[in-house]
Amino acid sequence: MTDLPAMTELARELRGKVFREVSDDVELIVSSDSANKAYLSGYVSMAHDVAPHYRSAVLATRERASLLVSAADAGPAFEVLGDPSLIHRYGEFYFETAGDKEPKGYNLRPTATFDDAAVDVFRTLQPSRGLVGVDRADGDLLWNLGRELLGEAKVVDITRNLQASRATKTxxxxxxxxxxxxxxxxxxxxxxxxxxxxxxxxxxxxxxxxxxxxxxxxxxxxxxxxxxxxxxxxxxxxxxxxxxxxxxxxxxxxxxxxxxxxxxxxxxxxxxxxxxxxxxxxxxxxxxxxxxxxxxxxxxxxxxxxxxxxxxxxxxxxxxxxxxxxxxxxxxxxxxxxxxxxxxxxxxxxxxxxxxxxxxxxxxxxxxxxxxxxxxxxxxxxxxxxxxxxxxx
Missing domain, CATH: 3.90.230.10 (Creatinase/methionine aminopeptidase superfamily)
Structure with missing residues (x-):
């Protein structure tokens, strides 16, 4: 597989494609759809195969993508993204670490539930001036949460924009x-x-x-x-x-x-x-x-x-x-x-x-x-x- 460019490189290109589809004032895109999460971040999660109802999300800017994942999914996600600050965890799971090589932030206690973690991540990553685009392909949980936390004027529906971007392939x-x-x-x-x-x-x-x-x-x-x-x-x-x-x-x-x-x-x-x-x-x-x-x-x-x-x-x-x-x-x-x-x-x-x-x-x-x-x-x-x-x- 080494002859294929890294998925994170592909995701960087695809994020640019999506942001060209949305209005210029959208600064953050949020999606809990598993395919769109992979599209925007480059991380394809086995957890969705093991547990079809597993919840996760991507929060993407033009420059980078952060992931909201279960504590169990954090290890594979870190392997792909390589930066623990981009990974927000919820639930209970334990990784032990040999020696002193534990990534910074890995020992922080995760939030109890996906919903609670989503509230924290929205508050942490919300843009200071621009809009938040929410993909509603996986339901309206994040849509409703974003409007409640940030105000209706701050949140826009970018579901069709993501669909349009994914319709053609790079x-x-x-x-x-x-x-x-x-x-x-x-x-x-x-x-x-x-x-x-x-x-x-x-x-x-x-x-x-x-x-x-x-x-x-x-x-x-x-x-x-x-x-x-x-x-x-x-x-x-x-x-x-x-x-x-x-x-x-x-x-x-x-x-x-x-x-x-x-x-x-x-x-x-x-x-x-x-x-x-x-x-x-x-x-x-x-x-x-x-x-x-x-x-x-x-x-x-x-x-x-x-x-x-x-x-x-x-x-x-x-x-x-x-x-x-x-x-x-x-x-x-x-x-x-x-x-x-x-x-x-x-x-x-x-x-x-x-x-x-x-x-x-x-x-x-x-x-x-x-x-x-x-x-x-x-x-x-x-x-x-x-x-x-x-x-x-």
């Missing part, structure tokens, strides 16, 4: 999306080289997950489903042995520095039959037509209509889908959603997953999904592996 963000995608592709290639009939879904999932971890990624989902189970949209792998002639639908993703990958391919042990080939061809054409239409300025719902029409006209006339793709970044599902009602126009620099899955219960399911970066007149591929229906020996 080169450092795209590098991480590419790395995360590459690790899934490495797993698929290992599967292609090593899979054989009789292996279980879990055996195949292990091949993919191993490549994710070996490359420095964090496995997030490895949905390996086979035979009739491949018609289940999102399901964990099981110990089901895979027989000759059965389809295998794999949808998988990992994160690198918090940035997601999400891609899918379809495999078959032995030669596919005519029905399998015809169905997959329709899905592949649908994706190709969707990709061919991608460019800055086209609306998400227009892309959806193009993909749906192509699949229907090329072999699945009854095809139905709720969406044919979505934005991706620090969330696996980001804006826009490529469906029939989202009129968001694509902008150069957006990163999207585009897909045309198909599920037929009691029979099988197929899927092809790629990640791309939108350009002025088209797209740059982030997923690079072939979109063919892979035949495994």
């Amino acid at each position: 080169s450092g963000e795209v590098q991480r999306l590419r790395r995360a995608t590459m690790l899934v592709e490495d797993g698929f290639r290992k599967l292609i080289d090593n899979a054989h009939a009789g292996m279980t879904e879990i055996d195949l999932a292990a091949l993919i997950a191993e490549r994710m971890v070996a490359g420095g990624g964090v496995p997030r989902f490895v949905s390996v489903t086979s035979g009739p189970r491949s018609a289940l949209a999102d399901a964990y792998a099981t110990n089901r042995p895979i027989a000759k002639g059965e389809l295998i639908r794999i949808d998988a993703g990992c994160t690198v520095d918090g940035y997601w990958s999400d891609m899918a391919r379809t495999f078959v042990f032995g030669e596919p039959d005519a029905r399998q080939r015809k169905t997959y061809e329709a899905l592949a054409i649908g994706l190709e037509e969707e990709l061919a239409a991608v460019k800055a300025g086209i609306a998400a719902n227009e892309l959806f209509a193009i993909a749906m029409k192509a699949v229907k006209e090329n072999g699945i006339p009854h095809y139905k889908r709720q969406h044919c793709g979505h934005g991706i970044g620090l969330r696996t599902y980001d804006s826009p959603l490529i469906n029939s009602i989202d009129t968001t126009e694509l902008v150069e620099g957006m990163c999207l997953c585009v897909e045309t899955p198909y599920y037929e219960l009691n029979l099988d399911g197929m899927m092809v999904e790629d990640t791309i970066r939108v350009t002025a007149n088209g797209y740059e591929p982030i997923t690079t592996i072939s979109r063919e229906l892979f035949v495994l020996s």
Whole structure:
């Protein structure tokens, strides 16, 4: 991972991007959304995976970001930020220190609760003259608290500004999306080289997950489903042995520095039959037509209509889908959603997953999904592996 710039360097660039989106009199931005915390500070916290309801916050100026975290999360946060004065703790947890190298301030007693700590941090870091911008993506606790402590005139809503900033990706963000995608592709290639009939879904999932971890990624989902189970949209792998002639639908993703990958391919042990080939061809054409239409300025719902029409006209006339793709970044599902009602126009620099899955219960399911970066007149591929229906020996 050493070839990627540090997350704190990336966060410094992204803070500048956000502050250019808000009014000049905003001096402090506050957010308790986990993705926006990583975006503004560079710290991606495992605590949010361990405890989904865990509360934390970032308080960012143009120059630096401070974190409000649990006492347990303070150690990893300090490792990233490197300055204990930027870390405000709450709750109870104990780190012992060998020798005399304890960071200054680490032995201070933390505040009891997140709410109490938020009051203290607001009072400590509030700007003397400028405004405080509050992100309300994670609810209104900090919004209401800021208005109560600082006055309504001192606090402004910058939720949409943060969303606008995150909608397009910088080169450092795209590098991480590419790395995360590459690790899934490495797993698929290992599967292609090593899979054989009789292996279980879990055996195949292990091949993919191993490549994710070996490359420095964090496995997030490895949905390996086979035979009739491949018609289940999102399901964990099981110990089901895979027989000759059965389809295998794999949808998988990992994160690198918090940035997601999400891609899918379809495999078959032995030669596919005519029905399998015809169905997959329709899905592949649908994706190709969707990709061919991608460019800055086209609306998400227009892309959806193009993909749906192509699949229907090329072999699945009854095809139905709720969406044919979505934005991706620090969330696996980001804006826009490529469906029939989202009129968001694509902008150069957006990163999207585009897909045309198909599920037929009691029979099988197929899927092809790629990640791309939108350009002025088209797209740059982030997923690079072939979109063919892979035949495994």
